[in-house]
Amino acid sequence: MNLFRNRNFNIFLTVQALSVAGDSFSALAIPLLVLHATGSVVQMGVLTGLSGAASLVTGVFAGYLADRLDRRTLLIACDLARAALYAAIPIVWISGPQIWLLYVIVPVGAALGMIFQVTYVTVVPSLVEPGQITQANGRLYAIYAAGGIGGPALVGVISQAYGPVVAIGLDAATFVVSALGLMLVRLRPAAAPQDRGGLLEGARFLWRQPVLRSLTILLTFFIFLTAGVDDIVIYHLKHDLSQNDDAVGLVLACAAVGTILGAPLIARIRKAIGFGHTWVSATTLSGLAMGGVGLATGVPVIAVLMALFVFGTAVAGICSQSFRQEITPSHLLGRVTAAFWTIHYVLGPAGAALLTLGAARFGVATVAVIAGAGCVLVSLSGLLTPIRRPLTPGNPAGR
Structure with missing residues (x-):
């Protein structure tokens, strides 16, 4: 069936675009809220680190939930719970800034987001045919990016006019809409679980598959360098360049263009040069762009560099996710996805905290160049692993 005629996939695509637009609201509005209330980039980094830690802990059981519970119901429950959480921020904020509340809500929201993301990955193969997975992921990423463009641009305007707390309230509403849309989606039945293993079962599958094993190790270091x-970027624009919230929203909106440009191309690029060379080229581009961000002094240049950074991560991410969905049995996909993300995010919280602490102490330029160079080294290391295997009929990594 053509994807354009796939009712369930198209509903899923639409409601998730709304949800991602909301995610982009909170992703920008919460750091702005902290910066407005405290003026501290370190506190921004601590919250990012706590979010990463919460996701890491949740990854231990998220895959088990996705493989054992009804996946559509689990997605709806996560959306409704996040709607309630983020709605609490503007309600409590009426009496004045309550930073402590963010240290409670943001990690819990990240934990629910981790469960949602793991389950979402398991749902895609139940919506489309096996040969359409890369194409479907490309369209999902592109639609998500479209929501991500409108989201940051709008939140910048709203934050400038009414404050970031109002934008967070709108985020809560998008989760409600997403949950309602998911109620209309019907999935193909998944295979019954054939084992009772948890995260370790997923980790064992990763270890036995050479390409996934190499990806997991390399991404652990890549995430460490890029988590913050x-x-x-927000700190650079606000502190170093004295830009307003509108400019911050514009830059992050332009960054999302990178995903829109990359998503439609991924299936063709992967078919032409293979999985390994696609992944290495894309992550190398991201590293170079990240290094350039710290040296840029103009908003347009930063916007272009962030678009290139996101283009690279989008191409690499779609390629990696599609390969994982293609080779993993359905009954194990939740645990494999959770293990994959849990392991390679393990250093993310520390990376975010160190990156922001370094930016406050040594300047954005220094830490961005060092981190960008590190990303390039990590990426090129992939050429020494099974990831680089050439495109051959017998090699599924090249599909």
Whole structure:
């Protein structure tokens, strides 16, 4: 069936675009809220680190939930719970800034987001045919990016006019809409679980598959170096360049263009040069762009560099996710996805905290160049692993 005629996939695509637009609201509005209330980039980094830690802990059981519970119901429950959480921020904020509340809500929201993301990955193969997975992921990423463009641009305007707390309230509403849309989606039945293992079962599958094993190790270091990139870009624009919230929203909106440009191309690029060379080229581009962000002094240049950074991560991410969905049995996909993300995010919280602490102490330029160079080294290391295997009929990594 053509994807354009796939009713369930198209509903899923539409409601998730709204949800991602809301995610982009909170991703920008919460750091702005902290910066407005405290003026501290370190606190921004601590919150990012706590979010990463919460996701890491949740990854231990998220895959088990996705493989054992009804996946559509789990997605709806996560959306409704996040709607309630983020709605609490503007309600409590009426009496004045309550930073402590963010240290409670943001990690819990990240934990629910982790469960949602793991389950979402398991749902895609139940919506489309096996040969359409890369194409479907490309369209999902592109639609998500379209929501991500409108989201940051709008939140910048709203934040400038009414304050970031109002934008967070709108985020809560998008989760409600997403949950209602998911109620209309019907999934193909998944295979019954054939084992009772948890995260370790997923980790064992990763270890036995050479390409996934190499990806997991390399991405662990890549995430460590890039987890705090949004925070240092916001800090660079606000602190170093004295820009307003509108400019911050514009830059992050332009960054999302990178995903829109990359998503439609990924299936063709992967078919032409293979999985390994696609992944290495894309992550190398991201590293070079990240290094350039710290040296840029103009908003347009930063916007272009962030678009290139996101283009690279989008191409690499779509390629990696599609390969994982293609080779993993359905009954195990939740645990494999959770193990993959949990392992390679393990250093993310520390990376975000160190990146923002370094930006406050040594300047954005220094830490961005060092982190960008590190990303390039990590990426090129992939050429020494099974990831680089050439495109051959017998090699599924090249599909």
